Amino acid sequence: MEPLSAIEAFVRSAELGSFSAAARKLVLTPAAVSKSVARLEDSLGVRLFHRTTRKLKLTEAGEHLFADVAGSLHTLQEALTRVSSQRLEPTGTLKLSLAPAFGREYVLPVLKPYREACPRVLPEWHFENRQVDLIAEGYDVAVGAGLELSAGLVARELARIHIIAVSSKEYLKKHGTPKTPEELAHHQVIAFRSPRTGKPRVWTMRNRDGTEALVDPKPAILLSELDAMAAAVRGGMGVALLPTSQVLAALERGTAVRVLPEWYADGGPLLVYFSSQ
Structure with missing residues (x-):
């Protein structure tokens, strides 16, 4: 599983056809976007783009990855904001259960912008390797694999491990x-x-x-x-x-x-x- 920032840089570059356009969309420099995509390619061991001086074109591996992740890029952020969408000014506690490594590397980086958007929400995030009872234990969101899908729960695929x-x-x-x-x-x-x-x-x-x-x-x-x-x-x-x-x-x-x-x-x-x- 790769960092959300690198995946977003890849998806926006593929959608817009250039690192420069993606950088404008993400409010980053073209070099930062290019570097994020390069790190993603190094981690996966494949090239995702054919690079030319004028435009980016997806490789076969890039097309497969884009098809897999483009639609689910914002799923996690939507889940985080779902619990506060009914109030004009969200308040209360947002209780999450996260697998430790995934939570540290991929979810914790979105905490700062979430706090800026919802300053009156108290994040209570549990980094734990166990099956939780989402409703009985009062969790708003859980991210992991293999939780029992009991009545009243919805599961959405975020990515492949x-x-x-x-x-x-x-x-x-x-x-x-x-x-x-x-x-x-x-x-x-x-x-x-x-x-x-x-x-x-x-x-x-x-x-x-x-x-x-x-x-x-x-x-x-x-x-x-x-x-x-x-x-x-x-x-x-x-x-x-x-x-x-x-x-x-x-x-x-x-x-x-x-x-x-x-x-x-x-x-x-x-x-x-x-x-x-």
């Missing part, structure tokens, strides 16, 4: 860099223990050509918490498959490195839940 392979420079220097998903069988794999099955999570990785590879190596380390897996990666303990949101900051700081950049796994939908009332 993007799973990538990551390691550290220290580990790769000592053990080498895997070139294919099959080579992960020869590496120290930090695996996620599924809370449902009690077994290591198995992933199907894909590349942009549509080729699939089942990743089910014998784990060297088995952990039940994503933050712990990310910490183990940063500590040079091996290779792990993790959501982009979980390792985005480490990738930007250089404390983690993406491996198999042409490959990814689909972690399913990331959903925003709210009351139907």
Whole structure:
């Protein structure tokens, strides 16, 4: 999952046909928009635009991404403002439940503009890895995956969870860099223990050509918490498959490195839940 600012820069550039036009729309500089799109391309490992001196044209990968995200770009912001739309001057508490990594990287950046627009609203945001009862616990909005959709709740897909392979420079220097998903069988794999099955999570990785590879190596380390897996990666303990949101900051700081950049796994939908009332 990529930062909302980078996705918005990509969508506006695709809609308007140039970084300059997108920059005017977003009240940014063309260089800032271009840099955001370049970071998004680096993170995904694909080119999204054919660049010319006059106009941008989407690549095939860019067309697929645009079709997937353009319509849902503002879904989260609409959900945040839905609870206050019936008042001219919103007041009260906005109680959210957010997965920690996703909340830190993607939702927290929208808090400042939200506070500026709704200064009398108290944000009460819970960063937690658990299933919440939205109505019984008094939450206005929850963002996550796999919540039970009980009566009175509505769910909207926000994005797909993007799973990538990551390691550290220290580990790769000592053990080498895997070139294919099959080579992960020869590496120290930090695996996620599924809370449902009690077994290591198995992933199907894909590349942009549509080729699939089942990743089910014998784990060297088995952990039940994503933050712990990310910490183990940063500590040079091996290779792990993790959501982009979980390792985005480490990738930007250089404390983690993406491996198999042409490959990814689909972690399913990331959903925003709210009351139907």
